[in-house]
Amino acid sequence: MTIELIIQLGYVIAAGLFIFGLKMLGSPDTARKGNGISAVGMLVAIVAALLDQGIVQYEYILGGMIVGGAVGAVAARTVAMTSMPEMVALFNGVGGAASGLVGVAALSIADGSFTYITIILSILIGGVTFTGSLVAYGKLSETIGSGAVTFGGQKFVNGLIVIGILASAVMFVMDPTNTNMLYAVVGLSLLFGIMVVIPIGGADMPVVISLLNSYSGLAACAAGFAVDNNVLIVAGSLVGASGIILTQIMCKAMNRSLSNVLFSGFASVSTTVTEVEGEIKPISVEDAYYVLEAATNVAIIPGYGMAVAQAQHVVKELMELLEANGCEVNYGIHPVAGRMPGHMNVLLAEADVPYDQLLEMDDINPRMETVDVAIVIGANDVVNPAAREVESSPIYGMPVINVADARTVFVLKRSMASGFAGIENPLFYKDNTRMLFGDAKESIGGLVREFS
Amino acid sequence: MDVSYLLFILMLSVFLGFELINKVPATLHTPLMSGANAISGITVVGAVALAGSGNEDLAQWLGAGAVALASVNVVGGYMVTDRMLGFFKKKEG
Numbered sequence: 001m002t003i004e005l006i007i008q009l010g011y012v013i014a015a016g017l018f019i020f021g022l023k024m025l026g027s028p029d030t031a032r033k034g035n036g037i038s039a040v041g042m043l044v045a046i047v048a049a050l051l052d053q054g055i056v057q058y059e060y061i062l063g064g065m066i067v068g069g070a071v072g073a074v075a076a077r078t079v080a081m082t083s084m085p086e087m088v089a090l091f092n093g094v095g096g097a098a099s100g101l102v103g104v105a106a107l108s109i110a111d112g113s114f115t116y117i118t119i120i121l122s123i124l125i126g127g128v129t130f131t132g133s134l135v136a137y138g139k140l141s142e143t144i145g146s147g148a149v150t151f152g153g154q155k156f157v158n159g160l161i162v163i164g165i166l167a168s169a170v171m172f173v174m175d176p177t178n179t180n181m182l183y184a185v186v187g188l189s190l191l192f193g194i195m196v197v198i199p200i201g202g203a204d205m206p207v208v209i210s211l212l213n214s215y216s217g218l219a220a221c222a223a224g225f226a227v228d229n230n231v232l233i234v235a236g237s238l239v240g241a242s243g244i245i246l247t248q249i250m251c252k253a254m255n256r257s258l259s260n261v262l263f264s265g266f267a268s269v270s271t272t273v274t275e276v277e278g279e280i281k282p283i284s285v286e287d288a289y290y291v292l293e294a295a296t297n298v299a300i301i302p303g304y305g306m307a308v309a310q311a312q313h314v315v316k317e318l319m320e321l322l323e324a325n326g327c328e329v330n331y332g333i334h335p336v337a338g339r340m341p342g343h344m345n346v347l348l349a350e351a352d353v354p355y356d357q358l359l360e361m362d363d364i365n366p367r368m369e370t371v372d373v374a375i376v377i378g379a380n381d382v383v384n385p386a387a388r389e390v391e392s393s394p395i396y397g398m399p400v401i402n403v404a405d406a407r408t409v410f411v412l413k414r415s416m417a418s419g420f421a422g423i424e425n426p427l428f429y430k431d432n433t434r435m436l437f438g439d440a441k442e443s444i445g446g447l448v449r450e451f452s
Numbered sequence: 453m454d455v456s457y458l459l460f461i462l463m464l465s466v467f468l469g470f471e472l473i474n475k476v477p478a479t480l481h482t483p484l485m486s487g488a489n490a491i492s493g494i495t496v497v498g499a500v501a502l503a504g505s506g507n508e509d510l511a512q513w514l515g516a517g518a519v520a521l522a523s524v525n526v527v528g529g530y531m532v533t534d535r536m537l538g539f540f541k542k543k544e545g
Contacts (some may be wrong), residue, residue, distance in 0.1 A: 011497075018491055019468065025484055026475040032537035035487050039530040042494065046526075049497040055504030060516035064503060065496075068523025075524070076531035081539075087532065088485050091525055095492040098521035101514045102495055105502040108511035114455055213485050216492045225458060227498040233458060234465045235494035241469025242488045246481060335478060342481030346536050354543035360478050 003051055010048025011231035017041025018235055022242075028355050045231050081350045082307045085209060085339035089137040092212040096129025099219035099236075104186070106226040107176075116173045118225035120185055124165065126219040127189030128196065133212050135197040139205060140339055146202030154199065161192050200262065203381070207250045207261045209340050214243020246341050253335035253361075255387075255398040278429035280416070283436055285443060288410055289450035291434075295372035298322055299364060301332045301401055302344050305378015305414075309440035312351040315377065318444050319353065321451040330357050332364035332374075332401045334382035365402050374406035376427075377440050378413075384425045409433045412440045483536045490529025496522035 018041045024034025055061070079087045103122030110119055138144035165188045172181035200208055217239025224232025251258050283291075292298065300319070306312055319329045331353065337344045345358050359367075368374070376383050379401075386393040387400045403409050409432055416428070427433055436443050476484050499522055502515030 015465075019472065021487075022469075022472045023475075025480060025487060026472075026477070028477070028480060028537075028540045029542070031480055031483060031540065032534060035483070035490075035530060035533045035537055038487060038491060039534075042490070042526055042530070045494060045497050046500070049500045052501050052504070054501050056506035057504050057512075060503040060512060061500050061519055064499075064516045064519030065523045068520035068525075069527040071520075072524040072526065072528025073531060076528045076535065079532060081536070084482055084486070084532075084536075088482075088489060091486070091489040091529060092492075094521045095489060095495065095525045098493070098495045098499065098518045098525065101518035101521065102498045102502065105499070105511040105514035105518065108502070108505075108507070108509065209485070213488055217488065220492045220495045221462065223495055223498050227501065228458075229498050230458060230461050232494050232498050233461050235491050237462055237465040238469040238472070239488040239492045241466050242473040242484060245470060245473045246485065249478075249481075333478070340482060341485065342478060342483070345479040346482045346539065349536075349539035349541070352539075352541065355479055355540050356543050358479050 003053060007048045007051050010044050010051075011229075014041040014045035014048065014231055015234040017044065018238060022238060045235075081347050082310070083141070084346060085205065085343060086137050086140045088340060089133050089140055089209050089212065092209065092216045093130045093133025093137065095216035096126045096133060096212075096219050098126070099216070099223040100126025100130060100186075100189075102126075102223040103226050104182075106223070107182070110176070110226070113173055115226060115228075116176055118222055120169045120172065120182075122219055122222035122226050123182075123185055124169070124189045125215055125222055127186060128193035129212055129215040129219055131190045131193030132197045132208075132215070133193075135194055136205060136208050136212060139197075139202050140209075146205075148201040149198040154195075158192070158195050161188055161195060164188050165192065196262070204254075204261050206336050206338070206340050207247055207254070207258070210243050210246035210250055211258075212243075214240050214247060217241075217243060249335055250341060253399060255395070278426075278431065280428055281434055283410070283434035285436065285446035286450065288434070288436055289447055291408055291410075292322065292327075292373055292447065293325065293451075295322070295327055297328045297370055297372050299330050299332050299368065299371045299374045299403070299406065301334075301337075301374060301376045301379050301383055301403055302348065303334075303337050303377065303379025303382060304339060304343075305380075305412075306440060307338060307343070307347055307378070309378060311377060311441040311444055312347045312353075314441055314444040314448060316348070316351040316353050317448050318451070321448060325451070330359050330364060330367070332359055332361065332368075332403075334361050334379070334401055337379055337382050361399060361401055365405075368402050368405040371406040372408065374403040374409045376403055376409065376411045377444070380413075380425055383427055385427050385430070386425065390426070403427065404430050404432070407432065410436050412436050412438075412443050414439065479540075480537075483533050486529055486536065487533040490526055490533060493522045493525030493529060496526060 021038030221236030
């Protein structure tokens with residue numbers, strides 16, 4: 001058996017393990033094992049790659065692995081679960097940058113137009129992923145403003161960048177000795193990544209992270225073509241497909257098309273003032289306690305505000321007290337609650353809430369009429385009845401959790417400011433809604449004290 | 453390798469990816485993403501050959517940079533995914 005054959009067999013095994021690992025992610029029972037299997041696959045692939053006869057010097061490889069691995073390990077151990085969206089955004093960017101660098105480095109071994117095209121593709125996708133993810137990171141961590149950044153002629157500028165990328169790419173492929181054209185592609189790709197993400201507002205970040213996740217896979221895939229390696233193609237396209245599916249789910253949950261999310265920053269925002277009838281009815285912690293004590297079925301609807309207030313642990317305490325009181329407690333989780341897909345589930349799982357009590361929107365909505373009290377914690381747009389009732393509302397048609405169908409709704413809110421998307425919420429004015437103003441953690445803590 | 457052969461692999465794995473990921477429940481979407489992040493660190497496999505070429509040129513340095521970045525993804529991605537999935541527990545009893 002030649003070394004080359006062993007390497008290729010190693011790649012086949014690795015690809016099989018990746019597929020099997022992803023399959024096991026299909027259920028929370030097996031997911032952790034699946035992740036482990038996927039990691040074993042990665043180890044097999046790396047060992048196989050190191051057997052390559054072309055490798056004569058291991059210092060650079062070891063150095064890179066130690067530095068990168070240490071950074072990754074520290075980040076993975078220290079990151080708070082509330083910051084997962086930023087972390088994933090950064091990882092997307094790092095992955096894109098790695099694939100872009102492989103593309104540039106592969107020039108030294110490249111020949112043939114097809115290889116040059118794939119090199120350009122990996123640089124382009126990798127570059128866009130890198131800077132796009134950095135901007136997304138900045139918006140998510142609010143180190144830069146999370147709002148949409150638009151300026152006059154933005155479309156025109158973006159058009160010019162695209163033409164510039166295409167022109168320099170074609171010229172480079174026709175004459176690969178002209179490295180200036182290659183540098184132009186690198187520079188313009190990096191610029192383009194910034195330009196495509198700045199006009200997207202913070203509330204749409206779940207879509208952007210999913211899309212960039214997909215790009216980081218596609219970049220690896222393109223790099224696989226550039227260096228002629230099929231395990232890169234398989235793994236990269238699996239990641240690409242995963243990101244695309246998540247992007248679709250997010251768009252559907254917001255009732256918007258992908259192009260609308262990507263380009264709506266350009267449209268003039270119509271601020272229609274919806275006249276909301278009724279009045280705000282605040283409630284005290286004490287009164288809220290009496291209602292909850294009599295309740296037999298409670299639904300908790302968390303949003304990003306719960307993460308900001310770090311209220312998930314007191315929420316779990318309240319849940320235990322309610323259950324001890326003979327009450328059924330479920331959580332209703334909207335697909336775009338939080339800043340990335342599944343963010344709320346992870347936060348609640350961290351607070352020891354069993355995952356079988358975390359219901360998806362489509363499972364909780366039919367039950368809502370039997371719910372005595374729906375507690376909305378730091379969520380706003382995902383429970384906004386305007387999505388069903390007010391045709392002029394910007395979120396009209398978006399599927400929401402129908403908390404208003406519950407007998408009583410408690411809304412925990414810091415103040416009356418509108419949500420991340422800046423849309424008025426008629427829920428606060430409904431007859432069966434009571435507002436519990438204040439910090440979510442303190443309010444829930446107050447309820448817990450009343451119970452015990 | 454033959455281009456058509458690589459494209460063939462690409463097509464099959466994209467379809468397989470769609471089928472697999474569609475079955476992942478919403479509750480696991482964050483670990484799915486960070487796990488996918490780890491898998492996209494597969495670039496390290498392409499990067500090691502470039503970083504170990506022994507040519508002492510720019511390409512080797514770029515390769516080493518790619519190894520480092522991809523290793524962040526691999527190690528960080530798998531570890532944080534494992535940490536997250538460790539939180540998911542079923543209701544007792």
